[in-house]
Amino acid sequence: MKQNSFYILTGLVVTALVGIFWLSLEWNNALPIQIGFIIGVIILYMARSRVVGIIADERSIAISRKAAFHTLEILWVVFFTFSLGFIVWTSSKFFGLERTPTFRYMREHNPMDMVFGRPFLNPGFIQLLFLCMIIFLYVGFKFYYERKYGGEDTDEE
């Protein structure tokens, strides 16, 4: 398989996954997108192993590493901050803080209470959203380091 064919296949898989994601929302069923995502990843991994003529370019590898590292750096801080907040939220009574107005309000809106139609009020949903944002953060960092390390294809032969 040629590299361009692999890119086309990747585009098709991503498009299909977006469609399946939408269907999952319509059907209110998580299984289609979960199974679809796993199948999609397996297809892409198998296809990538059959691509011929891949160039192991050290600059590209360095950019990917830096992007991945900084994505994780930001993610763990944000995720940990949220998680700490949720620990306080759910266990403020244990620490004897339940009379504080803020914590009382939080206790009245227990994270276990799913408010349907208002998912952004659900801390678990926000956590999942952060996890899904990894890919956008990673792509953003990739673009940034591509520019920083002179990725622009200027012709000066």
Add this chain to the structure above:
Amino acid sequence: MKNSIKVFRAKANITQEQLATALGVYRQTIIAIEKSKYVPSLTLAFKIARHFNVNVEEIFECEESDLK
């Protein structure tokens, strides 16, 4: 880190694309190195030097600021 890849390329009359293919990297990497926006690994630096049959120091010049 300064380098004179462009000069050696001109002497050898080869394009960035040809050099990239010979070294097994993308053309963008050659562009980035020539513009001093990316410092290559030791392996790639030696590959470049060997390609032009010279020592690494003849192509790459380490400045004082690089050592700080």
